[in-house]
Amino acid sequence: MLLALHPTPVSFVCDPLCNAEGKRALHMTPRVVFPNKVLPYLLVAPQLAIVLVFFYWPAGQALYQSMLKEDPFGLSSRFVGFDNFRKVLSDPNYINSLEVTLIFSVATAAVSMCVALLLAVMADKVIRGKGFYRTLMIWPYAVAPAIAGMLWLFMFNPSIGTLAIGLRNLGIAWDPLLKGDQAMVLVVMAAAWKQISYNFLFFVAGLQAIPKTLIEAAAIDGARETKRFWTIVFPLLAPTTFFLLVVNTVYAFFDTFGIIHAVTGGGPGKATETLVYKVYNDGFVNLILGESAAQSVILMVIVIGLTAIQFRYVERKVHYG
Amino acid sequence: MNSRKILYFASALTSASFISGSALAVTEISWWHAMTGANNEVVETLSKEFNASQSDYKVTPVFKGTYPETLNAGIAAFRAKQPPHIMQVFDAGTGTMMAAEGAVKPVAEILSMGGKPFDKSAYLPGIVAYYSKPDGTMLSFPYNSSSPILYYNKDVFQKAGLDVDNPPKTWAEVRDAARKIKTSGAAACGYTSTWLTWIHTENFAAWNNYQWGTEENGIAGPNVELKVNSEPFVKHFQELADLAKDGTFKYGGRTSEAKQIFLSGECGIMTESSGGLGDVIKSGMNYGTGMLPYDTESQNTIPGGASLWVFGGKSDEEYKGVAAFFNFLSQTDIQARLHQVSGYLPVTLAAYEKTKADGFYEKNPAREIPIKQMMGKAPTENSKGVRLPNLPQVRDIMNEEYEKMLAGQQTAQQAMDNVVSRGNAAIKEAMN
Numbered sequence: 001m002l003l004a005l006h007p008t009p010v011s012f013v014c015d016p017l018c019n020a021e022g023k024r025a026l027h028m029t030p031r032v033v034f035p036n037k038v039l040p041y042l043l044v045a046p047q048l049a050i051v052l053v054f055f056y057w058p059a060g061q062a063l064y065q066s067m068l069k070e071d072p073f074g075l076s077s078r079f080v081g082f083d084n085f086r087k088v089l090s091d092p093n094y095i096n097s098l099e100v101t102l103i104f105s106v107a108t109a110a111v112s113m114c115v116a117l118l119l120a121v122m123a124d125k126v127i128r129g130k131g132f133y134r135t136l137m138i139w140p141y142a143v144a145p146a147i148a149g150m151l152w153l154f155m156f157n158p159s160i161g162t163l164a165i166g167l168r169n170l171g172i173a174w175d176p177l178l179k180g181d182q183a184m185v186l187v188v189m190a191a192a193w194k195q196i197s198y199n200f201l202f203f204v205a206g207l208q209a210i211p212k213t214l215i216e217a218a219a220i221d222g223a224r225e226t227k228r229f230w231t232i233v234f235p236l237l238a239p240t241t242f243f244l245l246v247v248n249t250v251y252a253f254f255d256t257f258g259i260i261h262a263v264t265g266g267g268p269g270k271a272t273e274t275l276v277y278k279v280y281n282d283g284f285v286n287l288i289l290g291e292s293a294a295q296s297v298i299l300m301v302i303v304i305g306l307t308a309i310q311f312r313y314v315e316r317k318v319h320y321g
Numbered sequence: 322m323n324s325r326k327i328l329y330f331a332s333a334l335t336s337a338s339f340i341s342g343s344a345l346a347v348t349e350i351s352w353w354h355a356m357t358g359a360n361n362e363v364v365e366t367l368s369k370e371f372n373a374s375q376s377d378y379k380v381t382p383v384f385k386g387t388y389p390e391t392l393n394a395g396i397a398a399f400r401a402k403q404p405p406h407i408m409q410v411f412d413a414g415t416g417t418m419m420a421a422e423g424a425v426k427p428v429a430e431i432l433s434m435g436g437k438p439f440d441k442s443a444y445l446p447g448i449v450a451y452y453s454k455p456d457g458t459m460l461s462f463p464y465n466s467s468s469p470i471l472y473y474n475k476d477v478f479q480k481a482g483l484d485v486d487n488p489p490k491t492w493a494e495v496r497d498a499a500r501k502i503k504t505s506g507a508a509a510c511g512y513t514s515t516w517l518t519w520i521h522t523e524n525f526a527a528w529n530n531y532q533w534g535t536e537e538n539g540i541a542g543p544n545v546e547l548k549v550n551s552e553p554f555v556k557h558f559q560e561l562a563d564l565a566k567d568g569t570f571k572y573g574g575r576t577s578e579a580k581q582i583f584l585s586g587e588c589g590i591m592t593e594s595s596g597g598l599g600d601v602i603k604s605g606m607n608y609g610t611g612m613l614p615y616d617t618e619s620q621n622t623i624p625g626g627a628s629l630w631v632f633g634g635k636s637d638e639e640y641k642g643v644a645a646f647f648n649f650l651s652q653t654d655i656q657a658r659l660h661q662v663s664g665y666l667p668v669t670l671a672a673y674e675k676t677k678a679d680g681f682y683e684k685n686p687a688r689e690i691p692i693k694q695m696m697g698k699a700p701t702e703n704s705k706g707v708r709l710p711n712l713p714q715v716r717d718i719m720n721e722e723y724e725k726m727l728a729g730q731q732t733a734q735q736a737m738d739n740v741v742s743r744g745n746a747a748i749k750e751a752m753n
Binding site: 071072073074075159160177178179180265267268269270281284285286287288 | 389393396399400417420421423424572573574575581582585587711713714717720721722724725727728730750751
């Protein structure tokens with residue numbers, strides 16, 4: 001066993017010839033030449049296969065279905081071109097769900113990032129038991145979305161929820177079953193709570209990367225804590241903040257289905273029906289497959305857009321100090 | 322060492338071939354269902370009893386999630402050309418299944434393949450009509466049927482000074498009782514209801530003999546126009562919305578969530594499915610039951626619940642197995658037991674008569690209420706049932722408009738007008 005571990009890994013990765021060539025290339029030009037034409041493709045083949053099977057194929061199917069009109073059982077189907085897209089985009093309910101999604105995403109991202117930043121700054125100041133605090137803060141991330149939704153649903157259940165009784169005692173007519181804005185508050189809280197841990201982790205890492213000398217120098221110059229935060233810490237955290245903004249938006253757009261399904265089911269009325277929830281509702285409850293597929297294609301375009309923004313700006317601007 | 326291994330392997334092989342050999346003789350019948358908890362146990366017990374009763378067929382029940390999830394799983398399986406033999410489909414999915422004529426095999430046809438001629442008159446007419454084609458062919462096998470009834474909390478009634486032995490009969494009486502409960506402080510809310518769509522719209526129409534939609538509410542044909550913005554509906558919902566303003570009526574949710582607020586003692590009266598009786602009994606409440614309230618005169622209520630559908634494209638041998646299983650389920654003893662234990666309506670008249678003869682209803686009057694409601698009068702064109710190819714979608718539209726109305730954002734007239742215009746557009750869209 002020990003012997004098997006001993007040989008140098010170099011000989012496994014590269015034969016002597018390639019090794020020599022690689023060295024020469026390193027000395028002459030900065031580019032490393034990989035002479036084998038087939039091996040690189042073989043190495044990425046499993047990854048490509050996964051992407052093909054789990055992304056391109058279903059995406060192609062969605063694109064194809066979005067141009068069909070068919071009954072649930074697929075007994076009759078006909079090609080209708082962009083008809084489904086036209087219908088979806090002219091549907092006032094779709095515009096409503098677009099608005100709902102925007103409000104929901106902005107609120108969720110704002111709440112979860114603000115709270116996480118506050119907690120990160122506070123946790124950064126803790127000297128004893130730092131690790132303990134941080135571990136505690138990360139826990140909620142492990143909770144499944146549907147469970148998180150149920151937790152909040154129970155706490156704010158108008159009849160039996162502990163916190164709902166408190167609200168009622170304060171004179172607030174709490175009824176998220178009928179009041180759309182209250183239902184929205186509830187799902188935003190549940191969704192934001194779940195994402196705080198993730199944001200916290202990145203903010204802590206971002207804070208650690210800020211050189212202490214800068215902050216100390218400012219302190220010596222007489223800048224108070226709030227001033228130091230807004231003029232030094234916050235701008236230097238900007239790349240982290242921007243990255244998190246994109247990640248949180250994507251999260252609010254696409255990963256909150258479980259929460260909404262468990263807490264409001266899109267209601268009351270259509271007050272919490274986000275784009276993703278509408279895809280599910282139209283496709284799996286109402287069985288309007290073509291329009292549902294068209295909606296998921298639109299969502300796909302939005303994800304591609306968000307990812308492009310992330311790659312274009314975030315990847316470029318992550319420079320500290 | 323080696324020889325023992327070979328021996329072991331060989332014996333494993335032979336026993337495996339034995340198992341598969343015996344499996345060849347038995348025809349497997351898969352049954353996808355959506356039953357949870359105690360109802361799931363009933364499914365398991367029934368399958369086991371059927372499998373033990375004969376050796377030609379083996380029914381394998383598979384739990385597939387909620388009703389809509391089960392329907393979706395069946396549809397996906399059909400599209401992948403691997404449908405189960407039997408699938409449980411909820412009432413609102415009936416229209417979807419009926420529209421898929423090439424995908425399903427009528428149960429009437431299958432039952433006659435089982436050797437015995439199929440006698441429709443043995444089954445409860447109100448239930449069979451709901452699951453039959455306009456020409457009377459029974460398409461699916463009614464498994465769990467229920468109908469809405471009224472429940473009330475006797476302790477709350479006593480505190481409010483209401484007659485504990487006489488529950489309200491009409492909607493006007495319900496509203497008066499609910500106000501009394503609220504103003505006397507006997508409970509925080511007077512009245513609540515589950516399923517505003519199924520109880521306050523579909524059953525409200527049938528029970529009072531009001532028109533819900535054209536084409537006999539879709540039973541006669543799929544080109545339905547909704548008629549629920551007529552005066553009786555608008556008046557009924559406006560009364561409900563008025564009661565909701567001061568909390569005399571409390572909304573619980575789109576399906577059966579309101580049961581919680583009744584069971585917790587928050588509301589004194591509830592209308593709910595007769596299938597909800599088990600939970601009420603389990604809560605230990607001092608409860609009473611009554612018929613579903615009506616306006617002036619009662620007609621008959623319509624069933625909810627689910628039925629068993631059989632997919633097409635299977636072999637005759639398999640269909641014979643399905644027929645044997647359905648015949649097994651139709652036996653008077655099995656039906657009577659199912660009805661008494663689970664609270665579902667009996668499917669056959671014989672099972673109803675037997676339960677009555679056993680004196681079961683004297684001890685459990687609540688179990689007979691839904692049967693009496695459904696059998697009282699011959700159904701009119703308004704009370705045979707409600708059927709649409711996209712009933713779940715139309716119910717969703719209704720729920721959205723009702724919620725806006727109960728939140729005070731629109732009047733009942735506006736809500737019902739919106740239901741009709743949005744609902745008719747959705748039905749038209751689903752038809753072309």
